[in-house]
Amino acid sequence: MIWKPERLAGWGNHPSQLCRVARPERLRELRELSVAPGGTLAWRGLGRSYGDASLNAGDGVVLLGRLNRFREFDPSTGLLECEAGASLADIIACFLPRGFFPPVTPGTRAVTVGGAVACDVHGKNHHRDGAFSAHVSELTLLTVGGQLLRCSRREHPDVFWATVGGMGLTGCIVTVRLALQRVSSAFLTVVQRRTADLQQTMQQLATLDAEHRYTVAWVDGMAGGRSLGRAVVSGADHASGAPAGRGPLSPPAHRRGTVPFPAPNWFLSPTMVRGFGALRYHRSADGARYLADFDAFFYPLDSLAHWNRLYGRRGFLQYQFVLPEATALEGMTRVLETLHRAGHPPFLAVLKRLGAAGEGLLSFPRAGYTLALDLPVGPPELFALLRRLDEEVAFRGGRVYLAKDARLAPDLFRAMYPQLPAFLALKERLDPDGRLATSLSRRLGITA
Amino acid sequence: MSRGTFLVVGATSTIGRCVARRLAAEGCGLCLTGRDPEELAAVAADIAVRCGRPPLAVPLEARDFGSYPALMDACGAIPGGLAGAVITWGMPEDPLARTDPAATAQVVEVNLTAPALLLEWLADRLGPGSCLAVLSSVAGDRGRADTRLYGAAKAGLNVFLAGLRAHCDRRGIRVLTVKLGRVDTRLSFGLAGAFLAISPESAAKAVVRSLRRGRGTVYIPGWWRWIMLALRSLPEGLFRRLPR
Ligand SMILES: Cc1cc2nc3c(=O)[nH]c(=O)nc-3n(C[C@H](O)[C@H](O)[C@H](O)COP(=O)(O)OP(=O)(O)OC[C@H]3O[C@@H](n4cnc5c(N)ncnc54)[C@H](O)[C@@H]3O)c2cc1C
Ligand SMILES: NC(=O)c1ccc[n+]([C@@H]2O[C@H](COP(=O)([O-])OP(=O)(O)OC[C@H]3O[C@@H](n4cnc5c(N)ncnc54)[C@H](OP(=O)(O)O)[C@@H]3O)[C@@H](O)[C@H]2O)c1
Numbered sequence: 001m002i003w004k005p006e007r008l009a010g011w012g013n014h015p016s017q018l019c020r021v022a023r024p025e026r027l028r029e030l031r032e033l034s035v036a037p038g039g040t041l042a043w044r045g046l047g048r049s050y051g052d053a054s055l056n057a058g059d060g061v062v063l064l065g066r067l068n069r070f071r072e073f074d075p076s077t078g079l080l081e082c083e084a085g086a087s088l089a090d091i092i093a094c095f096l097p098r099g100f101f102p103p104v105t106p107g108t109r110a111v112t113v114g115g116a117v118a119c120d121v122h123g124k125n126h127h128r129d130g131a132f133s134a135h136v137s138e139l140t141l142l143t144v145g146g147q148l149l150r151c152s153r154r155e156h157p158d159v160f161w162a163t164v165g166g167m168g169l170t171g172c173i174v175t176v177r178l179a180l181q182r183v184s185s186a187f188l189t190v191v192q193r194r195t196a197d198l199q200q201t202m203q204q205l206a207t208l209d210a211e212h213r214y215t216v217a218w219v220d221g222m223a224g225g226r227s228l229g230r231a232v233v234s235g236a237d238h239a240s241g242a243p244a245g246r247g248p249l250s251p252p253a254h255r256r257g258t259v260p261f262p263a264p265n266w267f268l269s270p271t272m273v274r275g276f277g278a279l280r281y282h283r284s285a286d287g288a289r290y291l292a293d294f295d296a297f298f299y300p301l302d303s304l305a306h307w308n309r310l311y312g313r314r315g316f317l318q319y320q321f322v323l324p325e326a327t328a329l330e331g332m333t334r335v336l337e338t339l340h341r342a343g344h345p346p347f348l349a350v351l352k353r354l355g356a357a358g359e360g361l362l363s364f365p366r367a368g369y370t371l372a373l374d375l376p377v378g379p380p381e382l383f384a385l386l387r388r389l390d391e392e393v394a395f396r397g398g399r400v401y402l403a404k405d406a407r408l409a410p411d412l413f414r415a416m417y418p419q420l421p422a423f424l425a426l427k428e429r430l431d432p433d434g435r436l437a438t439s440l441s442r443r444l445g446i447t448a
Numbered sequence: 449m450s451r452g453t454f455l456v457v458g459a460t461s462t463i464g465r466c467v468a469r470r471l472a473a474e475g476c477g478l479c480l481t482g483r484d485p486e487e488l489a490a491v492a493a494d495i496a497v498r499c500g501r502p503p504l505a506v507p508l509e510a511r512d513f514g515s516y517p518a519l520m521d522a523c524g525a526i527p528g529g530l531a532g533a534v535i536t537w538g539m540p541e542d543p544l545a546r547t548d549p550a551a552t553a554q555v556v557e558v559n560l561t562a563p564a565l566l567l568e569w570l571a572d573r574l575g576p577g578s579c580l581a582v583l584s585s586v587a588g589d590r591g592r593a594d595t596r597l598y599g600a601a602k603a604g605l606n607v608f609l610a611g612l613r614a615h616c617d618r619r620g621i622r623v624l625t626v627k628l629g630r631v632d633t634r635l636s637f638g639l640a641g642a643f644l645a646i647s648p649e650s651a652a653k654a655v656v657r658s659l660r661r662g663r664g665t666v667y668i669p670g671w672w673r674w675i676m677l678a679l680r681s682l683p684e685g686l687f688r689r690l691p692r
Contacts, residue, residue, distance in 0.1 A: 002634065002637050002638045003638070004638035023634070023637060025462050025633065025634050026460070026484065026486075026490075027487070027490065028484065028486065028487070066462065069465075069490045069491065069493065069494035070493070070494050070497035070498065071490070071493050071494070071497070072493065072497065073497045080497075083490075094497075094498055
């Protein structure tokens with residue numbers, strides 16, 4: 001296997017670390033590499049986690065995107081077996097024309113199935129359909145000993161529940177059996193509500209949750225004071241038809257732009273950001289109903305390739321946390337107020353309501369509200385500020401999402417993830433020598 | 449493109465499987481060969497899911513020349529015959545085995561002898577309107593220290609293909625020399641100049657496009673034609689001193 005030195009970063013471009021990178025092109029190469037002696041190994045799909053989850057500073061990172069074959073598909077059930085390097089983009093391109101769609105999707109389709117399982121990602125339908133793992137019936141895990149373990153709710157259930165949401169630390173997910181959902185159209189019917197403050201936003205999400213499969217609130221991160229948390233909330237469902245003149249399963253092709261190089265660091269300054277946020281809020285009519293194609297609804301950000309470069313070379317953090325229903329309003333108000341007062345209002349702020357937690361030991365989703373905020377790296381006090389917010393979140397019974405994290409401290413991580421001891425016990429059993437590690441796992445004290 | 453059935457020889461190569469996927473997406477039937485049985489099965493299953501019908505998958509070791517007739521028989525049984533073939537076989541030299549006769553013979557066999565032999569078999573069997581596309585390399589255009597053997601074999605392949613083209617022209621079979629620049633596969637992983645590399649998907653897209661309407665020698669990406677024209681016209685002493 002060829003290893004080459006390469007600087008890698010997550011989607012937030014912070015941190016960026018020098019790693020040794022290998023890219024198996026076939027299963028045999030992956031197996032050989034997993035048993036070869038050497039340093040520690042981290043797995044990487046499409047690198048869409050924001051922080052250091054797919055990095056391994058100074059050590060091995062294995063790129064899995066080439067192991068991306070479909071293995072089997074049953075059109076009568078929608079059950080797809082594929083290699084873990086297959087992307088949701090590829091699945092959609094191949095199966096949407098046949099009337100199938102991923103059961104759960106994050107806000108970008110440029111993720112691998114393995115990454116989606118390892119982070120147990122959630123979508124705008126978590127309140128109805130749960131996290132990604134809820135639709136995974138089986139996976140095969142390549143352990144550091146070179147053993148291929150078939151895991152499901154019945155076979156090695158302990159390994160299964162440690163692996164979903166397990167951030168790649170139990171082994172390499174090689175294949176996944178995923179239940180695709182049947183859709184009769186590539187379009188969604190969307191309703192939109194504009195709200196005046198955070199309380200209304202949360203209420204509106206709860207109301208729309210009862211009626212719609214997908215809900216999400218785009219919060220105007222710049223609005224403060226009495227308008228703090230005002231948002232455009234949408235509810236959506238798969239449509240059954242299409243706009244006149246289109247086949248239901250053939251959505252329009254969108255033109256995609258790209259950001260060719262990192263913008264100067266001042267580019268997304270608070271003034272610029274205030275403009276964007278307000279624009280989005282005021283452009284959206286209250287009570288609007290419309291038909292959106294899946295691309296525009298699920299993946300608005302995918303239309304601009306490398307949009308993360310807008311944040312400049314220093315990169316940005318996404319701060320995403322969940323709070324239980326009971327403490328969410330108070331806690332999120334605190335968080336937003338604190339950021340406003342410190343002069344770091346977020347550019348992008350997305351609020352969702354989550355349904356009941358799954359069984360993944362380190363899975364992020366739990367019942368309550370989750371808020372995701374994009375914050376440019378740069379201000380020296382930002383990290384201390386976020387540490388204070390972590391404390392607020394932990395104190396109120398919430399947690400920070402590891403797929404987005406680049407800076408959480410081990411003590412607060414332990415407080416946020418009560419099932420960590422069970423995970424560590426299993427990790428010790430599967431990987432006694434600690435071969436599998438990431439920069440994230442070392443920072444959080446999961447590995448040495 | 450006439451939908452038809454295409455043979456992809458070395459469908460387990462990174463570029464080969466992308467070519468197979470593209471052809472499958474366009475609705476073509478496929479016959480695939482590969483030497484690694486596990487990989488061949490994986491690629492065949494992928495194609496079967498993508499186009500809803502399983503391809504023919506034939507294990508084939510390039511240097512096992514005696515096994516070609518069996519492949520020809522399998523292809524002969526395809527209803528409607530073959531609309532074309534893409535040959536992806538290729539193997540770089542091991543710089544640590546330069547004086548090893550077996551290693552040297554193997555590089556020449558995989559890059560030149562085997563494709564030449566198989567193409568003779570195929571040229572005899574394909575009909576008018578069909579196309580034979582063979583993956584070669586810009587490395588065959590000019591001798592370089594680090595790829596001297598590989599480059600020599602590919603250069604030999606290029607001359608062979610020009611001759612075969614002349615032979616097949618009258619019979620309405622197009623023979624394509626596909627000279628690839630750098631493609632982001634294991635052959636180029638970790639080498640300097642990675643920024644020049646194109647993805648195997650875009651290489652495959654271009655290969656399939658030329659399968660449809662290419663003629664003679666095709667460079668992928670196209671600008672390599674002009675780079676190589678310039679490099680070929682440099683005196684050797686000057687060429688040698690270029691940064692790598
Ligand atoms: C624009 C955008 C929007 C997003 N929206 C959402 C959202 O709505 N909801 C949500 O939950 N997430 C969201 N995310 C986060 C993203 O879905 C996850 O980080 C996802 O895991 C990324 O997949 P990847 O293939 O890029 O994984 P990577 O970032 O490459 O890796 C993520 C983790 O998975 C591990 N891993 C990857 N592949 C394997 C494997 N085969 N075996 C074992 N471990 C593996 C890695 O080691 C790492 O720990 C978003 C990200 C972006 C950029
Ligand atoms: N990547 C580049 O930058 C680049 C540049 C110029 C030209 N090319 C050419 O493009 C073609 C495809 O290369 P690639 O980049 O896709 O690399 P690759 O994946 O390594 O492909 C090489 C192919 O050759 C096959 N092969 C080698 N020895 C063989 C043997 N003895 N018997 C049977 N098959 C054998 C391999 O079979 P297995 O799969 O069974 O191992 C594989 O299918 C090659 O001809 C290469 O010379 C590539």
